[in-house]
Amino acid sequence: MSESRVSVPNFGSTWHDAKLVMVKDLRLEWRSRVILGQVVPFAVLVLVLFGFALDPDRRVLTEATPGLFWLAVLFSTLLALQRAFAVETADGVTDALRMSGLDPAGIFLGKTLGIAIHLLALEVVLLAGVTLFYGATPHGPLLLVATCLAATAGLAAVGSIFGVLSSSLRVRDTLLPLLLLPTVAPVLIAASQAFAAAYADASGDGWRWFGLLAVFALLYLAIGIFAFEPLLEES
Amino acid sequence: MSSDHVDSTPDRPSGDTGRSGLLRVHPDGTASNGSRIFGILLLIAIAAFLAVALVISPADSGPDASENAMGDMVRIMYVHVPSAVACYTAFFVTAVASAAYLWKRTEGWDLLAAASAEVGVVFTALTLATGSIWGHIAWGTWWEWDARLTSTLLMFIVYIGYLALRGAILDPVVRAKRSAVLGLVAFANVPLVHFSVQWWRSLHQDPTISRFDPTIDGLKLFALMFGMLLGIAIYVWLMIHRFRLKYATAALESKGLDVALAERRAEAGADAYAAAVKGSNL
Numbered sequence: 001m002s003e004s005r006v007s008v009p010n011f012g013s014t015w016h017d018a019k020l021v022m023v024k025d026l027r028l029e030w031r032s033r034v035i036l037g038q039v040v041p042f043a044v045l046v047l048v049l050f051g052f053a054l055d056p057d058r059r060v061l062t063e064a065t066p067g068l069f070w071l072a073v074l075f076s077t078l079l080a081l082q083r084a085f086a087v088e089t090a091d092g093v094t095d096a097l098r099m100s101g102l103d104p105a106g107i108f109l110g111k112t113l114g115i116a117i118h119l120l121a122l123e124v125v126l127l128a129g130v131t132l133f134y135g136a137t138p139h140g141p142l143l144l145v146a147t148c149l150a151a152t153a154g155l156a157a158v159g160s161i162f163g164v165l166s167s168s169l170r171v172r173d174t175l176l177p178l179l180l181l182p183t184v185a186p187v188l189i190a191a192s193q194a195f196a197a198a199y200a201d202a203s204g205d206g207w208r209w210f211g212l213l214a215v216f217a218l219l220y221l222a223i224g225i226f227a228f229e230p231l232l233e234e235s
Numbered sequence: 236m237s238s239d240h241v242d243s244t245p246d247r248p249s250g251d252t253g254r255s256g257l258l259r260v261h262p263d264g265t266a267s268n269g270s271r272i273f274g275i276l277l278l279i280a281i282a283a284f285l286a287v288a289l290v291i292s293p294a295d296s297g298p299d300a301s302e303n304a305m306g307d308m309v310r311i312m313y314v315h316v317p318s319a320v321a322c323y324t325a326f327f328v329t330a331v332a333s334a335a336y337l338w339k340r341t342e343g344w345d346l347l348a349a350a351s352a353e354v355g356v357v358f359t360a361l362t363l364a365t366g367s368i369w370g371h372i373a374w375g376t377w378w379e380w381d382a383r384l385t386s387t388l389l390m391f392i393v394y395i396g397y398l399a400l401r402g403a404i405l406d407p408v409v410r411a412k413r414s415a416v417l418g419l420v421a422f423a424n425v426p427l428v429h430f431s432v433q434w435w436r437s438l439h440q441d442p443t444i445s446r447f448d449p450t451i452d453g454l455k456l457f458a459l460m461f462g463m464l465l466g467i468a469i470y471v472w473l474m475i476h477r478f479r480l481k482y483a484t485a486a487l488e489s490k491g492l493d494v495a496l497a498e499r500r501a502e503a504g505a506d507a508y509a510a511a512v513k514g515s516n517l
Contacts, residue, residue: 161420165416165417171399175403178396178399179393182396185389185431223420230337
């Protein structure tokens, strides 16, 4: 760890710290396979349950695909976040991270990147799932990918902020959904609308919603970069 | 709360936004002479407001006495609009106090943010209830996915979460920091939710679909303005009391901790003495 990182904050070291935290989280996932072995099957199960709750003849399901896809992502995000911050709370890892001299903004970006990579993998499985179960075929692949990236960045940024906010609390499992879900309501609306445009081959309308997703992601990335320091102190 | 539990001058290193005038903690509770006079004036003003809003101001006859008139139903606006103004004011104060806490790190700002959020949640509930009744009159449904109504509902839930977060953390410094961040995030989110719902609704229909078009002028305008001033005044009065209560509670907690520490030290002292005596005997 170089001394310049502690005394003089610069973007390069923030990025370096972010990579360290992200690689740590990905290695943890590679060894434990909690997201792959538990959260991804849960997400697929949610798709199946939507099928039971709505209509087996695919007409309603195909129409509702964009909203159901993002609802399944939101529910899985809650589980992924609980996992991502459970590994920090156990054994006082948060204190260790704080004392490691890593830049708080770097820790935030690292956690956000790690969560985002997990969510993107989950979304790939869910996209295959809605194609298989609901028979929905997308027409605008570029809009679809862009929407997934922007929405996931926003979800992961808000999730990291609220994850550390509620970490080490006894009520964190009930508090996190209460805080997260209303805050990411714009993501659900915008991503569902962008997906609806992509599935209906009307990509023009969808790019407006992509813009909203990008603004949301940038706003919460900025908040997280500045707010992570007070959140990590003495937590 | 009895006087011997409330110490208005606690020996804490924490900040203090002022204990003079209206914010002075009275030994007998949260009221002081100033706030009592303010409260009596408020009661008189509420009586006058009810007279203006319910009796003196005319029923709505609409533009050119059209069928779009709201009649007596326009009077719910005199409660709905002021409570909406009060709840947005309250959450704005929470956000400003949260930012000030993150900047200054003094306890007073945290208590101010907390008190304002509590009062704001009450006004938001009132806004939603009156808005829903208004919707039933104007749109024929109890709930319409209107941008203002929907974003207010989501804001209500987020601030309930804010109060839940405050209730879940015991350490006052950790609680203050985390709630300050949430107080800022929650307020930054309000316009985002508002615009996304507005865009979403505008896909299907015009966002404002009120069947009624009340003309607000003359005495009706006066009633609305009177109501808004009164709403802000009631907010201020509630804030004085909630803030003083929170201040006294914080003082009590800190004093209770000091007392407990002193007791444990005394116990430890006795044990250590006993152990020392025992050790010397061996």
